[in-house]
Amino acid sequence: MSGRTLLVGGISGAHDPLLAAALRGLGVDAQPVGVPDGASLATGRSLLARGHCNPTYYLAGALVERLRREPLGPAERGARFAHLTAGSCGPCRFATYAAEYRRAISAAGLGPVPVVVIDQLAPQATAALAAIGVRLDARLLVTLGRAAIAGDALVRAGCEARPLARDPAAVDAAITRARTAIEERLAKRQALGPALAAMRQEIAVLQRAPARTLLRVRLCGEFFAAHTDGPGGYGLVRWLEERGCIVTAPVVAEWLAYLAWQARTDAARRLDLYAPDPGPRGLLGKDGPSLIRRARTVERGVGALYRRLARTAGVRAPLLDMDDLAALADPHYRSDLRAGMGHLEVGTYLAIDGDRSADLVVSVKPFGCLPSSAVSDGVLPVLARRGRVGYVAVETTGDAEAIVESRLELALERARV
Numbered sequence: 446m447s448g449r450t451l452l453v454g455g456i457s458g459a460h461d462p463l464l465a466a467a468l469r470g471l472g473v474d475a476q477p478v479g480v481p482d483g484a485s486l487a488t489g490r491s492l493l494a495r496g497h498c499n500p501t502y503y504l505a506g507a508l509v510e511r512l513r514r515e516p517l518g519p520a521e522r523g524a525r526f527a528h529l530t531a532g533s534c535g536p537c538r539f540a541t542y543a544a545e546y547r548r549a550i551s552a553a554g555l556g557p558v559p560v561v562v563i564d565q566l567a568p569q570a571t572a573a574l575a576a577i578g579v580r581l582d583a584r585l586l587v588t589l590g591r592a593a594i595a596g597d598a599l600v601r602a603g604c605e606a607r608p609l610a611r612d613p614a615a616v617d618a619a620i621t622r623a624r625t626a627i628e629e630r631l632a633k634r635q636a637l638g639p640a641l642a643a644m645r646q647e648i649a650v651l652q653r654a655p656a657r658t659l660l661r662v663r664l665c666g667e668f669f670a671a672h673t674d675g676p677g678g679y680g681l682v683r684w685l686e687e688r689g690c691i692v693t694a695p696v697v698a699e700w701l702a703y704l705a706w707q708a709r710t711d712a713a714r715r716l717d718l719y720a721p722d723p724g725p726r727g728l729l730g731k732d733g734p735s736l737i738r739r740a741r742t743v744e745r746g747v748g749a750l751y752r753r754l755a756r757t758a759g760v761r762a763p764l765l766d767m768d769d770l771a772a773l774a775d776p777h778y779r780s781d782l783r784a785g786m787g788h789l790e791v792g793t794y795l796a797i798d799g800d801r802s803a804d805l806v807v808s809v810k811p812f813g814c815l816p817s818s819a820v821s822d823g824v825l826p827v828l829a830r831r832g833r834v835g836y837v838a839v840e841t842t843g844d845a846e847a848i849v850e851s852r853l854e855l856a857l858e859r860a861r862v
C-alpha cells in the first residue's frame with residue numbers, strides 16, 4: 446500500500462465506479478474520476494495546447510476538476526493522489542494522453558500528482574506502478590477485466606430494457622442498485638452473478654409491449670465518444686431512445702478481445718520472418734507459439750465472461766467475433782492497420798448489414814480523430830451505399846449538438862422509410 450488514492454476511469458458512469466471498486470478489492474484505495482462534462486472540456490481546453498482530439502481535453506479536464514475538489518495544498522495532493530490510466534505507444538494520439546494529463550495537472554498548479562500508465566498492448570509491472578501501490582499481475586488484469594465486462598452488462602441491460610419499459614426511470618433505478626451491489630461485491634471479491642440476476646428479475650416485471658415499432662440502432666465508433674455517457678458523446682443512447690430507437694451500445698469486452706486478437710495475429714505473422722524482430726511487438730527473445738496460445742486464451746476468456754455475465758443480466762446482444770470482423774473488413778480496410786478502432790467499424794457495419802440485426806448504424810467520433818475520420822467518412826459511406834442497412838457518421842465537438850441532432854434526425858427518418 447502506498448497510502449495514495451488512485452483516481453481511475455474515463456469510460457462511462459457504469460464502468461468507472463466498478464473499476465475503482467475492483468482495485469479496492471485488491472487492497473488499493475481507488476475512486477472514479479467522474480464522467481467528463483462540459484466544464485471538463487472547458488478546463489482541458491484552457492490548460493492544454495490546441496490540436497488534440499477532444500477526449501484529451503475532456504479527460505484531462507475531468508481529472509483536474511476532480512483534483513481541485515480536494516481541499517489540499519499541492520504537496521499534500523501530490524502525496525495523497527495518483528491517476529492510473531491505460532495507454533499505448535500509438536500510433537494515434539492516444540499515445541500522448543498521459544503526457545497531456547501531466548501537463549494539465551502541472552498547468553493547474555495542483556502539485557506533483559503521479560500519472561501512471563498500464564500499457565494496454567503489453568501490460569507489465571513497472572517501478573511507477575509499484576510506487577503507487579499497484580502490483581501488476583494476472584490477478585489485477587483479470588479483476589479489472591471482470592469489472593469492465595460487468596459494466597458492459599449494465600450498459601447493455603439498460604439499452605435493451607428502457608425502450609420496452611413502462612417506466613424507463615425504474616429501469617435506471619434497478620441498474621443503479623445493481624451497480625452499487627456489484628461495487629460492494631467487487632470490493633469484497635465476491636461473485637457478481639447474484640447482483641446481475643437480481644437486476645434481471647427487477648427489470649423483467651417492468652417490461653411491456655412497445656407502443657410502436659422500435660428502430661434498431663447499432664452504435665459504434667471511436668472508443669471514448671462511443672462509450673462515454675456524458676456530453677463527450679452527446680448522450681446519444683438516451684437521445685436515440687427518446688426518438689423510438691432500441692440501441693446496441695459498444696462494449697469494452699469487444700475492445701479487450703480486439704487487443705488480444707492483435708497480439709495473436711501480429712505474433713502469427715511474425716513467425717514467418719527470416720529472423721525474430723526486436724521492438725515491443727517483435728518476437729526476439731520470446732516464444733511466439735506460446736504468446737499466440739496465451740493471446741487466444743485471453744480472447745476466449747473475454748468472450749466467455751461476457752456471455753456469462755450478459756446471460757445472467759438478461760442481455761441478448763452478442764459479442765462480435767474478432768476473426769469474423771477481420772475477414773469482413775479486410776477487402777475494404779486492412780485489418781493490420783493500427784490506429785483508433787482499426788478495422789472494427791468496417792467489420793461491424795458489414796456484420797450488421799449481413800444479418801440485418803439493426804436498421805441503422807451510427808458511427809460517432811470526436812472532432813479531430815484522424816483514424817476514425819478515415820474509416821467513418823472515407824470507407825464506410827462507400828460501403829453503405831451498396832448496403833441494406835442505413836449508416837450515418839457524426840462528430841462530437843462539445844458545442845455542435847444541434848448539427849449532430851439534425852443529421853441523426855434525417856438518418857432516422859431515412860431508416861424508417
Ligand code: SF4
Pocket residue numbers: 498499500537538539540667668669784785786811813814815816817
Ligand atoms: S482514436 Fe481518434 S480520438 Fe481516439 S485517441 Fe486516437 S486520434 Fe484521438
